[in-house]
Amino acid sequence: MAFLILDKLTKLYGETAAVDALSLAVEKGEFVSILGPSGCGKTTTLQMIAGFVEPSAGRIMLDGADLLAVRPSRRGLGIVFQSYALFPHMTVAENVAFGLEMQGVPRAERRQRVSEALALVGLEAFAGRFPRKMSGGQQQRIALARALVIRPRVLLLDEPLSNLDAKLREEMQVELRQIQRSVGITTLLVTHDQAEAMALSDRVVVMNKGRAEQIAQADEAYDRPASGFVASFLGKTNVLTGIARIEGGRVTLAIGAAVWNLEAPAEAGPTTVSVRPERISFAAVGGLEGVVRARIFHGSQWLLQIETPAGYLSVIRQNNGERLPGEGERVGLTWRVEDMRLAPGEGAAI
């Protein structure tokens, strides 16, 4: 049986469901991210696990026992809050020691464990400082040390990196993952940042309007999104309309002048097509004709905006020395059949 189980967890605010029958099973030591736009119910889910919000229906089981029957202060969960929520009137060491004090850990052991936790996040030298005097990244580490020092059964992270600048956030992602691995703690991360969720977690839960749209490994959800929402929320995608035709035994899909042979049977008529920008390449001859309208340099890659008869397409190419067309140049675009996702009808959800 899984370590942490959410069973049809529901939270209603009046008529609207903030969280709608969410079920999730997290294995021991697993790192799971709950990912979604603001208002999708991800933070409410976390708060129900923490015990700050009472569920309207459903169960939460931790290690085989009903977690909802346990008071929030006895649940033994380590939480890192978005604002860090450090105790401003206590020094760094006092902040970290607070949870141990509440557990009645003897003073000598307390000191030992506090310095171990501070060493884990690389802040041994700052034990006597007050949090206010420290940078955002340092405060974030204190919050992490404070949550981990009580040896929680589950680590809950509520948008822990959203207040850091981009470079620091990337560094902290690597560090967070390393610490989580070395401690081996079951971790639930709530975030709206798809890159963060994909980088850190074993599995992602993509939530929208209180429901889990897909629960899968990050690459699985990216490559085979279960819904149009997942496809557009995880990374960028191009949505176009093509025409499917069935002639004899052959099924073809035409977008502009370009034609693909489909293996799977399809419905004839207008078809909605979704292609990831990084799967599109330039054809030597043929392909979907277009004109390069913009080239945007991202360092390791180029983003090109190309105007085609089927609409504007984004194309991402690695900056690997390959010659790329300049603005105003005519190009032909192509991609493999398996890089497309199709849905019958025009403007269909994909």
Next chain:
Amino acid sequence: MSGLAAPRARLVPYLLSAPAMLLFAALLLAPLLATALLSLHSFNLYKGIENVYRLDNYKDIFTDVYFYEIFARTFRTAFLVSLISIVVGAPEAYILNRMRTPWRGVFLLVALGPLLISVVSRTLGWALLFGSTGLVNQALLALDLVSTPLQFMYTETGVVIALTHVLVPFMVISVWATLQRLDPQVEHAAVSLGAGTWAVMRRIVLPQVMPGILAGSIIVFALAASAFATPAIIGGRRLKVVSTLAYDEFLNTLNWPLGAAIAVLLVAANLAIIVGCNRLIERRYQEAFG
């Protein structure tokens, strides 16, 4: 260029604050100085005020037990009022802060209500409640809690109750302002680390609002120690505090220099206590709350 601009730039803050400083000097410092000078004059029943500069008035005050008693009563009252204001006002502010939107505004207005009523009508209202046939005593008698009416009028208890009533709002405002700056997630963090309700209050909320409580106490103490109308009406003619004593010296005995000396001592004692407390707060909380 910069050599010319620098001295002028340094003058700008002084020039900008000059109008306010002038007003402050004319309306506050000048009268205080005049009072201080007046306190050095002497008073004779037959010749009136004499323009001499001696410390006789202060000597009189420091050697007479009668004055000791009044100063002690004043600061005892102010201390009690501050203490009760903390006990009542701090939880009141915390509860108000926790209320939902429509009720929060309503109850904040109720809490600040005493400040909106004129001091005379408020205090006379207390006199009506406190009398031997007043509402408080009638209720106590009806409930069989006392056998004879309690004496509130002309007692320190009455003065403390009436002063606390009007000064608690200052504590509420002060603590409220501090609570506004607290991150509500900090309490959640403490709970997640195993703290019960009591531990959250004592270890997390109280230390964080302590600067607000101390600031509120300073305001309440200063206002209670220099209150005039409430002790004059509830305390009556015989139960004197420093401000009513000074008033009596000025207007009844007509001994202005002695009254001035008493007033100067009240200001000095108040200042000493306030500045002392402020230092304490700054030293204690500078580092954490900066």
